[in-house]
Amino acid sequence: MHNFWKKLKKPIIALAPMAGYTDSAFRQICREFGADVVYSEMISVDGICYDNQKTMRMLWHDKSEYPLVFQLFGNDPIKFKKAVRIITGSLRSLELGRDRLLLGLDINFGCPAHKVIKTGSGASLMDEKEKAYHIIKAVCDNTDLPVSIKIRTKVKNTTAEEFINRVKDLSWTTVMIHGRTLNQGFSGEIDYVAIRKIKKLLPDKIVLANGGITDNQSAIRLLKKTGADGLGIASGALGNPWIFSQIKSPPLAKREMPPILHLGQRGSIMLRHAELFFKNNNNLIPFRQHLVHYVKSQKNASELRQKLIKVKTLAELNKIILEISSLLPSATTTIR
Ligand SMILES: Cc1cc2nc3c(=O)[nH]c(=O)nc-3n(C[C@H](O)[C@H](O)[C@H](O)COP(=O)(O)O)c2cc1C
Structure with missing residues (x-):
């Protein structure tokens, strides 16, 4: 199977998924400033299965965004299977040719929002390792696109290490790990050690460290302290898409940017x-x-x-x- 992830030069600097923000326009501008790969907002597998038009529109994108990863959330392996078949089929029908090989699918195991958790989706799935295993398997078995997952360092009863040990033999390629627990939400210290442990467990998969990157220094610190293959940047890119150019060394960046913009x-x-x-x-x-x-x-x-x-x-x-x-x-x- 073709896998664009394996062809990206390390360190891979990704735009992490943000509901309400990482739409096509934002993904395009982040790619213009040098993001290596961009994630969509999380997309409901139930919405895809029920052909909800608002949900289906979230698959709309422009080729300039590639490599592009669509992030899915849900709680039922059967619905994931159905949704992934629909998405893979509809992307195939776009007749993208080789460009189609620059798309990927991601599964959300990190969202702390009450309305997501109460349905058994997002971060609550890290505590349900068997179900999570079957969800990842259903996605991997029903698409030829590369599959990635997004997790946290810990949820209520399960650490990232325990979760990864259960699912690591499946054929997914990449994990983005937000270095905070479910309790921490979106603020507080990043657990570098927990991320480093995940990279050690996964020598053959790609590990992206995520959390707290606001500039070049915090990016370099996160990379060095975790040994990750790359980074995911979320809130640090809001109103600040040039952060990708600032973080990457100039020869890699499409546009060279000064540290502070007027x-x-x-x-x-x-x-x-x-x-x-x-x-x-x-x-x-x-x-x-x-x-x-x-x-x-x-x-x-x-x-x-x-x-x-x-x-x-x-x-x-x-x-x-x-x-x-x-x-x-x-x-x-x-x-x-
Ligand atoms: C407004 C907002 C929306 C988010 N939506 C998602 C989402 O849809 N899926 C997801 O996996 N994470 C989502 N996250 C979490 C981010 O991807 C990221 O893990 C987290 O913000 C930590 O990274 P940061 O410190 O760079 O912001 C969201 C974060 C923010 C701030």
Whole structure:
């Protein structure tokens, strides 16, 4: 079986999945800034099985995103089997040729959201190792796309090590491990030792360490302390897709970026991202949540946020960006 993961140069720097954020436009802009592989938002296998149109639209993507991994969540091996057959079939029908070989499927074993856990999906599956085993098997047996999984260092009664020991003989290729427990949620210390143990257990699989990467230093620290094959970056990329260029050494990066961007440069990237989003959605209202991330660390963030949360059109956004840029002495610098 072809496996794009094996061809990626290490360290692999991935955009980690984020529900509500890692849509096609965001994945495209992260790829433009050098992300090696991008994950979709989590997609419900129940939604796929019931042909829910909103769910099916989450499979929409652009070739420029490849390599692209669709992340699935659910709680039933039979539904996973059905959903994976539907997805694999519908991707095949797109007649992508060899490009199809740049797609992958991922299974979510890390989501802590109450509405996900209460259905027995996400992180709660790490405690149900037998069911998790059959879910992974159902996915691997019913697709020719490479399969990956995403886990946490620990959930209620199960450590990552125990979980991996149960499922490691299945034919999946890659694991992204969020270095925090279910209890920790999305903040707190990263457990480097737990991630390192997983890499030791899996010499022949790819291990991506995830959690707390905000810049070059935190990225290098996580790689060195865990011995992982690569990294997954989630919240550190919000309003900050150029983080991929900053982390990768310049010869690898598609665009070389300075460590700190001024507001004019941020504006230019924001506009590019907005254009991609508008092209797909014909509407900027759902994009406002991205816009506020672009200005969150600025001195006058709250004033800018007030303007950005009212944006409806690209012209309005452009006007705000021009206003911002005209206040800056170095605003003529362009990176587009
Ligand atoms: C807004 C948001 C949405 C997320 N959605 C998902 C998701 O759909 N699937 C998943 O496996 N993890 C999801 N995560 C977890 C991230 O992929 C990642 O594991 C976590 O945020 C830690 O990485 P970070 O410190 O780089 O943010 C989400 C995180 C955030 C902040």
